[in-house]
Amino acid sequence: MTRRTVVDIATQVAAGSLSASTVLEENLAAIAAREHEIHAFNLVTADKARERAAQIDADVKAGKKVGRLAGVTIALKDNLCTRGVETTCSSKILAGWKPPYDATVVRRLADEGAVVVGKTNLDEFAMGSSTENSAFGPTRNPLDTSRVPGGSSGGSAAAVAAGFSAASFGSDTGGSIRQPAALCGLVGVKPTYGMVSRQGLVAFGSSLDQIGPFTTTVADAALLMEVIAGHDPLDSTSLPQPAPQLVNVLARGVKGLRIGRVADMPEGSSPDVLARLDAAFDALRAAGATVVDVKLPSMSFGLTAYYLVAPAEASSNLARFDGVRYGLRVDAKDLNAMYGATRAAGFGDEVKRRIMLGTYALSAGYYDAYYGKALKVRRLIADDFAKAYEQCDAILTPTSPTVAFKFGDKTSNPLTMYLCDVFTIPTNLAGHAAMSVPFGTGDAGLPVGVQVLAPALGEATMFQVAAELERSS
Amino acid sequence: MNAANPSSVVATAEQLIDGWELVVGLEVHVELATRTKLFSASANRFGDEPNTHIDPVTLGLPGALPVLNRHAVELAMRLGLALNCRVQPCTFHRKNYFYPDLPKAYQVSQYDQPLNVDGFLMLPGDVRIGIERAHLEEDTGKSTHFGGAEGRIAGSEYSLIDFNRAGVPLVEIVSRPDIRTSEQAKQYVSELRAILLAVGASDAKMEEGSMRCDVNVSVHKPGTAFGTRCEIKNVNSIRAVGRAIDYEARRQIDVIISGGAIKQQTLHWDDAAGRTNVLRTKEDADDYRYFLEPDLVPLAPDTAWVERVRAALPPLPAARRAALATLTGQARESEAIAVVVERGQDSYVSEVAKVGGDAARALVYVQQAFADEPATPRVPAGDIAALTLMEKNAKITSTQAKTLLADLVANGGGDVIAMAKAKGFESMDTGALESLVDAAIAADPDAWAKFKAGEQKAIGALVGAVMKSSKGKADGKAVTALLQAKANT
Numbered sequence: 001m002t003r004r005t006v007v008d009i010a011t012q013v014a015a016g017s018l019s020a021s022t023v024l025e026e027n028l029a030a031i032a033a034r035e036h037e038i039h040a041f042n043l044v045t046a047d048k049a050r051e052r053a054a055q056i057d058a059d060v061k062a063g064k065k066v067g068r069l070a071g072v073t074i075a076l077k078d079n080l081c082t083r084g085v086e087t088t089c090s091s092k093i094l095a096g097w098k099p100p101y102d103a104t105v106v107r108r109l110a111d112e113g114a115v116v117v118g119k120t121n122l123d124e125f126a127m128g129s130s131t132e133n134s135a136f137g138p139t140r141n142p143l144d145t146s147r148v149p150g151g152s153s154g155g156s157a158a159a160v161a162a163g164f165s166a167a168s169f170g171s172d173t174g175g176s177i178r179q180p181a182a183l184c185g186l187v188g189v190k191p192t193y194g195m196v197s198r199q200g201l202v203a204f205g206s207s208l209d210q211i212g213p214f215t216t217t218v219a220d221a222a223l224l225m226e227v228i229a230g231h232d233p234l235d236s237t238s239l240p241q242p243a244p245q246l247v248n249v250l251a252r253g254v255k256g257l258r259i260g261r262v263a264d265m266p267e268g269s270s271p272d273v274l275a276r277l278d279a280a281f282d283a284l285r286a287a288g289a290t291v292v293d294v295k296l297p298s299m300s301f302g303l304t305a306y307y308l309v310a311p312a313e314a315s316s317n318l319a320r321f322d323g324v325r326y327g328l329r330v331d332a333k334d335l336n337a338m339y340g341a342t343r344a345a346g347f348g349d350e351v352k353r354r355i356m357l358g359t360y361a362l363s364a365g366y367y368d369a370y371y372g373k374a375l376k377v378r379r380l381i382a383d384d385f386a387k388a389y390e391q392c393d394a395i396l397t398p399t400s401p402t403v404a405f406k407f408g409d410k411t412s413n414p415l416t417m418y419l420c421d422v423f424t425i426p427t428n429l430a431g432h433a434a435m436s437v438p439f440g441t442g443d444a445g446l447p448v449g450v451q452v453l454a455p456a457l458g459e460a461t462m463f464q465v466a467a468e469l470e471r472s473s
Numbered sequence: 474m475n476a477a478n479p480s481s482v483v484a485t486a487e488q489l490i491d492g493w494e495l496v497v498g499l500e501v502h503v504e505l506a507t508r509t510k511l512f513s514a515s516a517n518r519f520g521d522e523p524n525t526h527i528d529p530v531t532l533g534l535p536g537a538l539p540v541l542n543r544h545a546v547e548l549a550m551r552l553g554l555a556l557n558c559r560v561q562p563c564t565f566h567r568k569n570y571f572y573p574d575l576p577k578a579y580q581v582s583q584y585d586q587p588l589n590v591d592g593f594l595m596l597p598g599d600v601r602i603g604i605e606r607a608h609l610e611e612d613t614g615k616s617t618h619f620g621g622a623e624g625r626i627a628g629s630e631y632s633l634i635d636f637n638r639a640g641v642p643l644v645e646i647v648s649r650p651d652i653r654t655s656e657q658a659k660q661y662v663s664e665l666r667a668i669l670l671a672v673g674a675s676d677a678k679m680e681e682g683s684m685r686c687d688v689n690v691s692v693h694k695p696g697t698a699f700g701t702r703c704e705i706k707n708v709n710s711i712r713a714v715g716r717a718i719d720y721e722a723r724r725q726i727d728v729i730i731s732g733g734a735i736k737q738q739t740l741h742w743d744d745a746a747g748r749t750n751v752l753r754t755k756e757d758a759d760d761y762r763y764f765l766e767p768d769l770v771p772l773a774p775d776t777a778w779v780e781r782v783r784a785a786l787p788p789l790p791a792a793r794r795a796a797l798a799t800l801t802g803q804a805r806e807s808e809a810i811a812v813v814v815e816r817g818q819d820s821y822v823s824e825v826a827k828v829g830g831d832a833a834r835a836l837v838y839v840q841q842a843f844a845d846e847p848a849t850p851r852v853p854a855g856d857i858a859a860l861t862l863m864e865k866n867a868k869i870t871s872t873q874a875k876t877l878l879a880d881l882v883a884n885g886g887g888d889v890i891a892m893a894k895a896k897g898f899e900s901m902d903t904g905a906l907e908s909l910v911d912a913a914i915a916a917d918p919d920a921w922a923k924f925k926a927g928e929q930k931a932i933g934a935l936v937g938a939v940m941k942s943s944k945g946k947a948d949g950k951a952v953t954a955l956l957q958a959k960a961n962t
Contacts, residue, residue, distance in 0.1 A: 029838060081536040094535070101529055103536060180483065180660075202535040207767035235538050236769050313767055316569050319578030322532045362569075362762035371764065 006072050006166050006220035010113075013071030016060050018080035019070030020115060023166070027073045030163040039139050040158040042078045042088055044118040049073070052115045053463025067112030068227060074109060075159040075168035078119040079126055080211070081200040084108055089202050091124045093321045093328045103200020104235070105169065105211050105228045112227050117165045117400040120155030124348045125318065126176055128152045129420040132411055133350045140407075141184060143446060146283025147404040150180030150420075153214070157184040160214045166445045167224055168214045173289035173304050174206045175399075175424025177212045178436035182399035185438045186214050187221045187466070190424075192456045193431035194239035196225075198231030203317040204311035206237075208228035208428040218470045222246035222463050229459075244459045250467040255288030257465065260392035260453075263293040266300045266422050269401040272442030277398050280439050280450045281471035284396075284465065294388035294395065302426040303418060305381070308361045309429070314351075315358030321346060353414065382430045389455045394465045397423045399436040399449035423451055427451065433459050436461055437466045439473045478699045480603070482652040493692045495722050496699055497658050498650035499714075501665060502643050503675040504612065504683040505548045508527040511611045512539030512581065519681055523635035531640045533576030538768050545609065545642035546588070550774060550782045552644055552674040553589025553607045555789055562773035563588045563608075565766040569758050572777035573635050574614035582610035582645075584763045588772070594648075594668070595791055596660045603649030614639035644674070650689065650699070655718035662686060663713050667790040667815055679710050686714055690721045692729070700725065701735040704751055708742045717742045721749055793819050800826060801836040817848030830858025831865045842878050851885040859889045866949040873898045893943050898946065906939075906947055910955050913938040925960050933954055 004023060012018035028046055035041060056070050064183075076082065079089045081099035088094045102110070108115070123133035131139040131154025141149040142162035149158040153170025157180035162166050168323040170177040172190035181188025189212040196211045203209060213224040223246075230243035261281060281291050323329035323342030330341035347355070361370035388395065400420055433456065436449035449455040450469060454462035486495045513530035529537035550560050566584035587608035594602050614870050620630025637759050646665065652658050666684060669677040677684040686709075691702035704727070708717050725735050740749035788796070797819045798805040818839050826832040835857055843850050856884050860881065864874040878898070881887055913935050914921045923931035932953060939952045 087535070089535075097535075099529075099534065099536065101536075199538050200536040203768075205767075234540060236540055237767070312764060316567050316579055316762070316764070319569060319571065320535070320576065322571060322573075322578060324573045325532060325576065326534070335573065359762065362764055364760045364762075367764075369761075 003163060003216055004166055004224055005217050006069070006215060007217070009072050009166055010069050010223070013056065013060065013113075014066050018071070018083060020056040020060075021050070023071050024073055024115055024117070025050055025052040027163065027165055028388060031117070034142070034162055037140060037145055037163065038158050038162050038164075039137055040120055040144055040155045040162060041075070041118040042090060042121050042136055042155070042162055043086055043314075045085060045116060046118075048085075049115050049117050056113055056115070067114075068223065069109060070113035072114045073117050073165040074114045074169065075117050075120045075156055075165040076106060077122055077126075077153050077156045077168070077170045079202040079204075080106055080119075080169060081170055081202065082116070082119065085119065087119065087202065088136075089125045090122045090136055091348070091351070091352075092135045093342070094202075094326075095328060097327050099200070101200060103211075104197035104232045106200060108228050109169075117159070120153070120159050120168060120170075122155055122170075123152035123176075124351050125202070125314070126152040126171055126173055127314070127350050129175070129179055129417050130405075130407075130410065131155060131180075132407065133348055135348055138407065140342065141404050143185060144404065144444070147377070147406050148183065149448070150183035150400070150404065152176040152180075154180050157181055157186055157188070160184070160186055160216060167220055168216075169211060169228075170214060171201055171204070171209055171211050172424075172428065173208045173310055174428050175421040177214065178424050178434060178449065178451060179400045179420055181214055181436040182438070182447065182451075183404040185239050185447030185449075186216060187415050187435065187437055188212065188214050188449075189221050189225060189435040190427060190431045190433070191225065191229060192239070192459065193428075194237050195229045195241065195244075195433075195457070197235040198236050199232055199234040201312070205313040205428075206317060207313060208306075208310055210428075212435075215410065218463065218466045219247065219250055219460040221435070221466075222250060223395055225459065239457075241457065244457070246459060246463045249460045251466050252464050253287055254284050254465055254468045257284075257289045257394065257461065258392040259284050259289045259291050259465065260294040260388055260395035261291055262296050262299065262395060262397055263399060264295050264297055268419065268422065269398050270403075270443065273398045273400070273402060273448050274410050276442060276448040277396060277450060278387050280469055280472075282395055284468060287468050287472065289465075289468075292392050294391050296381075296388055296426070297382045298377060298384045299426050300422075301377045302381055302429055303422055305374040305377035306421070306429060307357065307418060308370050309378060311354040311358030312361045312374075313358065315355045315362065318347075318351065318355055347447070350414070371374035378429045385432060385455070387432045393454070393461050395453040396456070397451045397453065399423060399451040403442045427453055430456075432456050433444055433462050433463055435466055437469045437473075439469055450462070474544040480650045482651040484652060484695065488653050490692070490722055491725065493652055493722070494695045495655075495718070496650045496691045496693065496702070497652035497655075497718055498577070498702075499646075499648045499652065499658060499661060500644065500687040500689070501646045501648075501662065502685045502687075503552075503646070503669055503677060505545050505642040505644060506673060506675050507542055507545050507548065507642055509542060509544075510640035511542050511545050511609070512640055515640065517641050518637070519677050519683065521637060522914055525592050526578065527636045527639075531576065531636055533578075539581065539605070539768060541772065542642060546772065546774065547610050547782060548674045549588055549607065549642075549644045550779065551610075551672045551786060552669065553592065554779075554783050554786055555668050555672045555674075556589070556592040556594055556604045556646070558589035558592030558604060558607055558608060560589055560774055560779045562586070562771060564771045565609075565769045566763045567766050569762045572613070572616075573632065573634075574616045574639065576614065576636065576639055580611060581611065581766050581769070583608035588774075594661065594664055596657055596664060600657060602651045602661055604659070605647045605649050607644050607646040610643050610645060612638050612641040612643050650691075655715040655722070657717055658688065659711050659715045662714050664790065666711075668818070670815070671787055671793075673787075685709065688714060688717055688721075690718055690725065691735070692722055692725045694928060700729075701737050703735065703738045703740050703749075705740045705742050706752065707744075709744070713742060713744050716744075716747060717749065720747060724749065730767055736799075790814055790889075797822060797836070801832045803836060809836050812840050816843070816846075818843055818846070818850065821848070821850055821854060824854040825858045825861065828855050828858045829862070831861035834861035834864060842882050846882070850882075853886045854883045856881055856886045856889055863889060863893065867951045869898050870945070870948045871950075872945070906943070906951060907955060909939050909942050909947065910935075910952060910959070912942065914959070918920070926958065
């Protein structure tokens with residue numbers, strides 16, 4: 001199967017040499033062929049997509065100006081609000097809920113001519129690293145269907161890996177874009193906190209969540225970032241910055257850049273992954289970068305801090321799912337019983353686990369020992385990164401300690417699952433930029449992702465490095 | 474005074490209740506008079522059809538995010554500065570609890586870093602009540618329960634929720650426990666209300682719930698540690714504030730005297746029954762799990778903004794009362810001064826004085842006749858000035874002045890000289906009046922003799938006779954003065 005890139009589609013559709021409908025039908029054919037085994041989608045919006053593609057083709061034919069993403073097929077993680085289209089977060093508690101508005105990101109994509117193919121599966125409310133926590137069943141990795149696609153944005157990663165759409169979007173709270181991108185052999189971007197509007201993203205950990213793209217090339221990711229990034233007055237945490245210029249930095253190379261290697265990196269990565277990381281450093285060195293050792297002593301505390309901060313915010317964010325106004329309601333004898341019955345039936349085990357964890361961490365008498373301390377660790381991590389970035393322009397780590405794992409491998413012990421995110425979580429806590437770039441294969445011939453970290457608003461440098469890795473892989 | 478007590482105000486002997494000192498602190502919630510809600514663009518309007526001022530943020534729909542209303546911040550700052558608070562950099566927190574009319578299951582409020590801190594408010598007699606804080610927060614929706622007893626949720630068949638109020642900006646003003654009598658508490662609420670109206674921060678209508686009081690009450694023996702306090706909710710009028718405190722103070726004293734102990738409780742004031750009922754005790758109090766609201770950024774009003782708001786503050790009620798008292802020669806705490814300032818008509822009185830009118834009379838006119846008029850009455854100040862002068866110079870009687878005043882209000886002004894003439898209120902010259910007085914003396918020599926002998930009462934018959942013979946056109950005061958002058962010669 002020849003893969004069409006976002007850049008190719010947008011260029012050719014706008015030029016009239018390729019029709020948006022042709023692109024869409026190719027994707028719909030792939031969906032028809034493989035979706036039953038992959039389960040990337042909670043909902044395929046084929047009819048709406050066909051209407052949209054036809055409209056774009058008509059606009060091109062009529063000589064009207066079309067957007068920068070004309071005819072580009074995209075899939076949206078099912079925690080991104082889409083006006084009038086079911087948005088479930090892969091949870092029974094939101095089944096049937098249709099938002100009355102589009103997320104800012106969804107609107108910006110539509111304004112540039114993107115065609116939404118469907119809503120993708122995720123770990124319920126984005127809590128997980130394998131998409132096994134979906135209330136609607138797991139998503140399979142298109143590269144090896146006995147393995148997970150990663151998570152929580154596993155459906156979005158699988159959709160692109162399986163050729164169901166040219167690109168997709170996920171949300172990343174602790175690695176939920178980068179880890180599935182790595183496991184599915186894709187580029188995945190977690191932007192600087194505040195660079196992309198969260199308006200219309202169903203919140204998990206509000207101070208950590210960012211929306212970002214999955215693509216097959218770095219250039220595609222750069223173009224999509226330029227479309228979705230930039231200040232949004234509807235999100236108070238949105239930075240007062242225009243979208244960064246990324247497409248035009250890709251050819252710059254890495255000559256003179258200082259790339260950090262974490263000397264005290266948390267252990268536990270498998271040798272195949274570490275070998276690819278070494279190869280990545282070699283490639284950058286060969287391209288003219290220097291590699292410097294940096295220390296991030298607090299990195300190993302990131303996981304613990306994250307599993308207090310994110311559940312604490314989640315316990316509050318998910319409290320609104322109470323059966324009163326929308327979504328599932330299980331009737332019971334009185335109000336409190338209705339709350340209990342609704343939430344017991346509506347939430348899965350992992351969501352309940354994190355709500356309890358977060359509620360406990362915020363409770364009177366425990367706040368200082370847990371949530372309060374986690375906030376201090378969070379500051380330490382940010383301080384450590386700040387020191388490291390005095391010595392380097394970007395840092396490379398593995399994205400995931402292993403290649404894609406088999407179904408059920410980590411479901412019996414939540415802690416082993418949480419360890420999947422040991423390299424990705426610190427960036428979310430610091431609010432910095434990070435992305436995963438495929439860099440060859442490891443065990444079982446499965447893709448390995450290398451993570452490029454950059455300081456807040458360091459997207460341009462990050463994309464420069466990512467583009468170089470792509471050229472060398 | 475006990476070092477642990479959070480207030481150093483000591484009650485006077487007269488303020489003690491059977492030897493017990495009352496300690497009161499108030500938490501007053503006021504809805505700010507913004508056009509839109511605290512975090513969304515829906516209208517902030519009372520009394521409309523239920524659920525007509527709602528939006529995704531108000532309803533707490535998934536993915537909806539709050540955007541802070543700058544005007545609400547400005548009004549809150551205005552109030553804080555009027556209460557002599559320090560405006561400081563602040564943050565928002567989430568107060569988490571489940572209730573159907575709280576759409577997100579958390580209220581966005583301010584916790585350890587409120588916008589306004591450390592202020593005070595002065596009561597009559599130079600009593601200073603400390604203001605601990607005045608912070609911003611959002612209001613909840615309004616639940617109505619059907620089919621149960623007393624409109625409570627327990628036992629009801631169903632409940633309806635109106636989210637029009639959800640997200641309306643509130644300021645919670647927390648006093649220090651410096652209040653020592655129920656009268657002071659009433660004065661505090663009344664003065665706070667006057668300030669709110671003066672700065673335009675709120676319409677402060679207790680009957681519509683745009684101003685709501687929670688009252689903290691405890692009692693103790695002077696010189697000992699403060700007693701355990703109870704919080705009374707649902708106190709919805711200034712009168713109820715006084716009654717609830719009096720009732721609760723008595724209840725607590727009786728419990729202690731009879732050997733019991735006060736439990737920290739939240740009470741509900743039943744105004745009809747005139748008593749408090751227990752809502753909940755401390756043991757089952759909610760743990761609100763406050764934490765920094767991650768959907769909002771810290772708010773740090775810059776000095777220029779604070780100073781701009783401070784500079785734009787209108788004169789406050791206390792200062793305006795003092796100015797009006799000086800202008801009119803009345804006591805600062807008199808009814809007329811309080812009423813006219815509360816209506817905001819004090820500047821009108823000074824305008825009347827400015828165009829040459831008599832300030833003291835203008836105050837009386839305005840107090841008596843302008844209750845239904847706006848702060849700037851429709852009657853031109855010049856007309857009222859002319860009327861005060863006609864009465865002052867005895868061109869008309871005070872009764873006639875009252876009639877003309879009523880006509881001025883009814884017609885929104887008029888030429889008082891022409892109006893007086895049309896009504897036949899033409900002035901009597903002194904010569905004509907004197908002849909009527911002489912005639913009255915001649916007609917009742919008995920009364921005249923008594924009056925001259927010092928019997929003040931006897932003047933009544935003479936004045937009455939003159940009023941009768943003048944057909945009411947004579948000025949009673951002028952007649953009295955004339956008689957007095959004649960008696961003294």
